[in-house]
């Protein structure tokens with residue numbers, strides 16, 4: 454039942470993709486919103502990010518699409534290559550019948566969301582760490598303040614303090630794998646000219662290199678390896694070691710910068726996505742390994758879906774239960790598919806190569822993998 458009343462207020466922990474998207478979506482629906490960010494600035498680290506059609510549709514609905522995608526790289530295909538640099542799979546993208554995929558800098562995405570949030574009168578407080586919440590709608594801050602709200606959103610990332618204060622974690626699974634991410638300038642000669650604009654994931658043994666143009670001038674590189682590959686996960690990365698694994702990428706490896714950030718891949722599942730007036734979303738609720746490039750996409754979709762569910766609802770707590778019922782199946786499909794894709798990290802090269810060359814031709818497997826990208830998010834804008 455719709456309720457017309459005084460402006461409702463939301464307190465959000467975390468100014469990442471999930472928290473900012475939720476803040477914008479709520480503010481656009483008439484809510485007053487305060488976002489608390491633990492860090493002293495709203496800057497993010499140097500890396501690129503893949504955004505598929507589903508995420509682009511949410512950005513459009515938030516009024517963030519034009520700014521976020523200005524200068525984006527739009528690749529023609531996504532290739533998966535084996536240890537001999539032979540293509541195992543080619544995923545067509547951005548054609549008339551394909552899912553869309555663009556890549557941008559994380560900084561561009563966060564800066565855009567911050568700008569759009571402020572244009573919509575969202576208050577963003579830095580140096581403001583949340584420590585917990587109550588189902589009645591209180592958010593506790595590290596400085597001892599208690600903030601009261603009609604809705605509290607925990608978007609405080611994989612180590613969410615707010616989630617844990619409510620005992621909502623079902624499990625957190627370490628996948629024994631991770632990545633170092635870095636940004637370097639694009640240059641001629643890293644890969645053959647025919648590959649320059651492609652997105653390419655190269656496999657050798659348990660190591661992968663992900664090659665991602667992220668603008669006309671920026672190249673995003675992810676070096677992925679097992680969490681016990683102590684030589685592989687060293688930052689600055691060991692160029693001799695990575696050249697030995699990927700001799701066909703020697704030019705690129707020689708240009709690796711000294712900066713880089715290692716993140717281990719994990720899966721997070723919750724008992725419930727809400728308790729009373731508190732909703733949990735983004736990595737705090739549904740972290741996943743990045744093999745589909747959809748962790749951020751799911752945070753965007755669930756933030757918009759959340760704002761749609763609670764706006765005008767008589768009872769915020771039951772609207773949050775409905776929100777979870779509507780959104781969780783697609784998110785769990787995405788998490789489970791991404792987790793399965795990681796299994797092949799540990800397969801012998803020849804077997805992985807043979808299997809992927811066969812599965813890469815399967816329409817059914819391809820459709821399952823693209824289901825999230827092709828999904829029409831709740832309340833999203835379709836004309837992108």
Ligand SMILES: Cc1cc2nc3c(=O)[nH]c(=O)nc-3n(C[C@H](O)[C@H](O)[C@H](O)COP(=O)(O)OP(=O)(O)OC[C@H]3O[C@@H](n4cnc5c(N)ncnc54)[C@H](O)[C@@H]3O)c2cc1C
Pocket residue numbers: 466467468469470471472489490491492501502503504581582583584608609610611613614615632634675716717718734735736737740743746747748749750751752
């Ligand atoms: C290697 C790698 C590659 C990836 N590639 C992609 C990709 O290409 N496409 C994609 O869609 N997704 C990708 N992802 C996933 C994506 O980055 C995450 O799903 C997304 O960033 C989650 O956003 P979030 O807002 O939930 O959390 P976060 O980005 O973690 O943001 C949480 C925010 O909360 C703040 N915070 C933390 N604790 C507190 C507190 N107690 N109080 C207040 N603030 C707090 C943090 O400082 C941070 O700003 C990738 C992930 C990894 C690891």
